Amino acid sequence: MGGREHGRGDLTPALLDTPVWSDALVESAGIPVRDAPFVTVGGGIGSFVLVDYLRIAGVPTSDIRVLSNIDQPWQTYQYLTRVSQIPEPERIRSDSSSRPDNIWGFPSYALSEAWRDRTIRPLLHVLGEPIFADYWTPRVGDVFTSMAREAARIGYSRMLDRGVVRMVRRRDKGGYFTILTPPEGTSETRRIAYRSRFAHVAVGYPGLRFLPDLQEFREKYGDYTRVVNAYEPHEHVYEFLKTRPGTVVVRGGGIVASRVLQRLMDDRERHNLQTRIVHIFRTFVTGAHGPHLWARRKGGDGWAYQGFNYPKSVWGGQLKARMRKLDGAERAALYKEMGGTNTPKRRRWQQQMRAGREGGWYEAFQGVVERVEPGVDGTLTSIVTSDLTGESATQKIGSNYIIDCTGLEADIAEHRILADLLSHAGAGRNPLGRLDVERHFEIKGTASGDGALYATGAATLGGYFPGVDTFLGLQVGAQEITDDLARRGFCRRIGPIRSATQWVRWALGRPVKEA
Amino acid sequence: MVPVLLGRIQTRLFLLAFVGSAVTAIVTPLVGATYGTTFAILAAVAVLGVGWELLYHLLMQFRWEKDWPSLFGLLTAVPEGLLLWALLKRGAVPTVDAAPSLAAYAAHFLAVWIAVWLVANGPMRVPFPRWRFHGGRLI
Ligand SMILES: Cc1cc2nc3c(=O)[nH]c(=O)nc-3n(C[C@H](O)[C@H](O)[C@H](O)COP(=O)(O)OP(=O)(O)OC[C@H]3O[C@@H](n4cnc5c(N)ncnc54)[C@H](O)[C@@H]3O)c2cc1C
Numbered sequence: 335m336g337g338r339e340h341g342r343g344d345l346t347p348a349l350l351d352t353p354v355w356s357d358a359l360v361e362s363a364g365i366p367v368r369d370a371p372f373v374t375v376g377g378g379i380g381s382f383v384l385v386d387y388l389r390i391a392g393v394p395t396s397d398i399r400v401l402s403n404i405d406q407p408w409q410t411y412q413y414l415t416r417v418s419q420i421p422e423p424e425r426i427r428s429d430s431s432s433r434p435d436n437i438w439g440f441p442s443y444a445l446s447e448a449w450r451d452r453t454i455r456p457l458l459h460v461l462g463e464p465i466f467a468d469y470w471t472p473r474v475g476d477v478f479t480s481m482a483r484e485a486a487r488i489g490y491s492r493m494l495d496r497g498v499v500r501m502v503r504r505r506d507k508g509g510y511f512t513i514l515t516p517p518e519g520t521s522e523t524r525r526i527a528y529r530s531r532f533a534h535v536a537v538g539y540p541g542l543r544f545l546p547d548l549q550e551f552r553e554k555y556g557d558y559t560r561v562v563n564a565y566e567p568h569e570h571v572y573e574f575l576k577t578r579p580g581t582v583v584v585r586g587g588g589i590v591a592s593r594v595l596q597r598l599m600d601d602r603e604r605h606n607l608q609t610r611i612v613h614i615f616r617t618f619v620t621g622a623h624g625p626h627l628w629a630r631r632k633g634g635d636g637w638a639y640q641g642f643n644y645p646k647s648v649w650g651g652q653l654k655a656r657m658r659k660l661d662g663a664e665r666a667a668l669y670k671e672m673g674g675t676n677t678p679k680r681r682r683w684q685q686q687m688r689a690g691r692e693g694g695w696y697e698a699f700q701g702v703v704e705r706v707e708p709g710v711d712g713t714l715t716s717i718v719t720s721d722l723t724g725e726s727a728t729q730k731i732g733s734n735y736i737i738d739c740t741g742l743e744a745d746i747a748e749h750r751i752l753a754d755l756l757s758h759a760g761a762g763r764n765p766l767g768r769l770d771v772e773r774h775f776e777i778k779g780t781a782s783g784d785g786a787l788y789a790t791g792a793a794t795l796g797g798y799f800p801g802v803d804t805f806l807g808l809q810v811g812a813q814e815i816t817d818d819l820a821r822r823g824f825c826r827r828i829g830p831i832r833s834a835t836q837w838v839r840w841a842l843g844r845p846v847k848e849a
Numbered sequence: 850m851v852p853v854l855l856g857r858i859q860t861r862l863f864l865l866a867f868v869g870s871a872v873t874a875i876v877t878p879l880v881g882a883t884y885g886t887t888f889a890i891l892a893a894v895a896v897l898g899v900g901w902e903l904l905y906h907l908l909m910q911f912r913w914e915k916d917w918p919s920l921f922g923l924l925t926a927v928p929e930g931l932l933l934w935a936l937l938k939r940g941a942v943p944t945v946d947a948a949p950s951l952a953a954y955a956a957h958f959l960a961v962w963i964a965v966w967l968v969a970n971g972p973m974r975v976p977f978p979r980w981r982f983h984g985g986r987l988i
Contacts (some may be wrong), residue, residue, distance in 0.1 A: 359956055384894075438975055438978055440971040440972065440974045441971065460919070461919065461920055461923075464918060466920075543880065628874040630913055632913070645917035646915070646916040647851045648850055649851065651851030651853055651915050651917075652853050652984065653915055654982070654984065655853050655984055708911055813978065813979060817979075830977060833975065833977070834975050834976045
């Protein structure tokens, strides 16, 4: 145990079993207690944008603790974008005014890029979107650079404590205890308890989920290289295809599938390869679809097309206002109506797929994969049932690799902190089965004295606000939480004058003051 | 900002009152019109605008995303400007007996329009950080 006495300052059975802790209970376990009025757990983009808001509202760094296993708030996002084929010069999905480094979204990324590169092209592009051009979106590298600048401006590193959070529990006299396991060798005890009036949980995705048939294949044959998930490192697939002609099965109809196709097709063009691509959609969209004239989304060639992961008005327009009023089954129904896997209809991607269809090396169809088996010569065979005009037909598809692009999200209970909130802190599930939060993002059922516990990000999908797992959605949440904290007297409400003066400081690159 | 109906109307009235008035105050002497006329025109843009916003809101319902691209916000100057010009010519705008010259009208109208559109597409968010998440509502 690295010279550390096991069990010293560790969780005890009494702590594990008691839902509401007293100071004495924590002390009796020998766990040191640190006080901070506000603690945020996760330290990703969700924590970052909330802390940014709080700092701008005037909260000093000494009142905020960020508990995280990463140093830079964009690190997890950077990893996921890189493996899923968005290298730094590439452009991301969200739009010009979704800026995690700027609570106002002004200047937009397009305006900043125009200013920096002394060109009005990004601005003309934004003017024409989405009618005459695809949505203009920023380069992923610029997103990181701008966040680094803002992190320095608000003193982010002064608020960060490294470690893995184990749980958040209510405290009998109000507020919460957050248990952190600091990195080996950095602390006398195995755990540290943070005692705070307020806490916030933004832990991103609870876990990676695989398609059941692919999981079964991997476990049965112990083969983790030929069947891969797009969110895992899988560069070896592209490297293999550079050495000899091969076939890849791509599964899924979302933006990650689009990115993977682009990579395969770019490589094919750049290196003159013979790659064949077989693309299987579970739901194959053939055209515009939706219940009625006022709710019809574009689609074709298998895909449902949409600029962002939800219709744009989810982040501030009509759909946001509508969802905010709905509960239970009605809310679930509206999620269903506007949800579903989709991808932007980008001109470049359309061209590439057209060329592939014409050249006979890209083929897409509807199918449900029953199972995957090893084939001859190290290939894979997918047994696929397609529903061709009402009749189901089974076919066998051979390939060298299968790339699963179907999604990330495991059940929230797969995440330790979230599971503990459900079992010990009074949290419940919303109509989509995720963490149930109020309109102001307080986790329902977890109030503790004069304290409050909040959550933002993917774990809260299914709430009164749908666009949670996006930069802008995280900022919507951060704003709601900051306003709620102001109502509770923790910070001041950002009014027009404070907002404007703070914006000027942002524009000049001046640090946010301590008080 | 992706508007809701109330947000459209509030934003229009607010921006015409502040930005529109400021621009009108500056532009009026430059185009050689009287303040009485230009401010009456500004008021007409605001009043007729409530009707226009109802129409835009209706048209927006045909869009899956229920969004309103910023280009639309610029191009709607054409029908609105033409209608108001026709009304001016007929003497249908209260307190304006004689329409200004077409050039003076166009310069004033477009200056106001573009200024309002520019402010709505960014600077508005500087003092009002909640505005864009509330569909353009200020209250
Ligand atoms: C490939 C991809 C592309 C995306 N592109 C866009 C886009 O273009 N635009 C957009 O708006 N959104 C995009 N998103 C969605 C979303 O905005 C990002 O995923 C964003 O990073 C979510 O922020 P978060 O804080 O919820 O999660 P994260 O940024 O993942 O942060 C959560 C952090 O919590 C940490 N953590 C978890 N458990 C613990 C624990 N027990 N103890 C300590 N730390 C813990 C994790 O390590 C992680 O670093 C994309 C997502 C993906 C996967």
